[in-house]
Amino acid sequence: MKPVNYERDFRAGIGGGIFLNIIVAEHSGFCFGVKKAVSIASETKAGHGRIFTYGPIIHNNIVVKELEQKGINVLPNIDELNEGDTVIIRSHGVSKKIIDMLNEKKVNIVDATCPYVDHIHKKVEEYFNNGYQIIIIGDKDHPEVQGINGWCDNSAIIISNLECVKDLKTYNKVCIVSQTTVNTAKWREIVSSLIGISKELVILNTICAAADQRQKSAAEIAQKCDAMIVLGGLNSSNTKKLAEICRQFCPKTFYIERINQLDTNNLKNINTLGITAGASTPDWIIKEAFEKMSEMIETGEEKVQGETEVKENNKSEDKDIGEDKDIENEEKTDQGSIMSEYEKTFKRLSEGDIIKGKVIYVTDDEVTVDIGYKADGIIPKSELNIDEETSPKDILKSGDELDVYILKINDGEGNVLLSKRRVDAVKNMDYIGECFKGKVPVEGEIIQTVKGGVIAKVKGNSVFIPASQLDVKYVKDLSIFVGKTERLLIMTFEPAKNRIVASRRAIVEDELNKKRSAFLESIKPGDILKGRVDRLADFGAFIDLGCIDGLAHISELSWTRVKSPSDVVKVGDIVEVYVLSVDKEKERISLSLKRTLPQPWDIVKEKVHVGDVIEGKVVRIVPFGAFVEIQDGVDGLVHISQICDRRINRVEDVLKVNDIVKVKVMDINLESRKISLSIKEASEEENKGEQDEEAKTQNPEPAQIQTEKPEKDNLTIGEIVQNNANK
């Protein structure tokens, strides 16, 4: 529901109500309740039936006519309603009986009762049900008073003046309420005369602050003006009262509905003109009047003298309504002292206080709160600590109790401006302080990067995290954290300087320490683990095991000789490692890669036999022969006498490193891990094999069925292993 916009901006142009010699009352025009009612009515959409207002939506014929043009008419008679019609309850509210009758008619009820009036209904019903005699100070013929009376079975005593008090008898329990627009001075007078009417007396000041403010504001400017224009419906009780008040100070008061009803001849010889308007007068009517009067000044149409003096409207806002001058004056009399005692029952408020309140009414834009003060409090949506999409109705409802922060004693409409957001901020700040003291982690969403770190929001408060405190490792790009919610430890808490510093690194470190301890407890030598190669050094490779790095020494990377760790692994490789040892105190883990692989001599023992002819690579040449690698990590010696069938002086004359040669296994000594090989014997075997083949070709034997594929003569040890595995 959007509020109707009547463009109050024109006030900005007149400096808060002043333009040459025209003064517009600071508090005038639509009040909160009327604005809300008109807005609800304007936005009500018809269901299947017609739309009516129960009585005029507000006491202003112009607004009523505007609604009629939209098809929203004043209900002539309740009997004319059909099922499915819609009835909007006007801002003055109605009795319980009327609501029941409408429900019986099965119509849609749209309640536009002003929340303040609704509050009175609830109080009256509550006290009536608890055995109190209800007294209403107000006009018995006013629909608001009739509506209120309808919440105590129409049993209320209605008092409009002191005369009515004379014949009253005494009661056990009395509760006094008033029509919202009653004049405060009159209310005090009547309430004072009712003191002593019962043993138990509950006085509820239900005068609406908005009405009260308009009256004070009108009185204030009427004293400075030569003529006053009071704008509003002629049937509007609050506008009538404004006109009465203005006349007390300024006899030339004109009570009209619109400016065109004013006979400008009456403004001759007027130096200062005041304009005010009732709570049911739309702002555009005030604007229209102001502009028309301004034009007259500029054109000199009615010889209204254009003073150069700027008349200052009293804009100072009451810092504490409970301390206003009226009360001080009243205290000079006996009656005044009674009132003074009564006034003291109201809270004394100061801006910045945090007090308890009870929700009276919630709209999509604001929350009205009973704070036990003369005026109710208003929390605008912007002060609720909710996002744009959330409605105040989603988080609060009538009757909810909450703490509120006082932003302003008077928001300009006579209400106390409140904030829940500030309370939350204060509470949240306390919470952060407690977490700081107790070293308890908090949660915060990182919202942006700044110079030297990032900013996180912790319960609505900005917290700085230096770059060095983001992680245990150096973070090059801080923006990767933006949008993430992280656990943080508060390191510095200086709310007075608006300085809160936190560390994510401390949390990460703590978690790592815990994980590390648990991990170190869980592993033992001989375990096989998976890890990621984190970095390489000359002496080995560091393997990241998740929460701790282990070291695989260069000698443990491979069964063969390794010149550099990079010959075996590279950073980022995922590898299996064998745990050699665990030092829990120093948090050191020694690892081996090679021990996860088969031991070459085990393969030799199982797969290589004396007499096998296999392929190998010359890896070293020595004066007495050559070492030939027949398997990763296994070299055998070919003695110089076994290199060829002739005598040689130097091995290098026949072989060089990296030559691939065929060798015959002559001897295997597993204990001393020595293998004797012979190239000469392998060569002879080969020649013999070739001769046999040749002989077979010349003298073929009878054909045989071959069941297995013949193996080739000279196999590498890898091929031997593979073949055996396949068998």
Ligand code: SF4
């Ligand atoms: S004057 Fe006060 S009680 Fe009456 S409608 Fe306006 S806000 Fe509500």
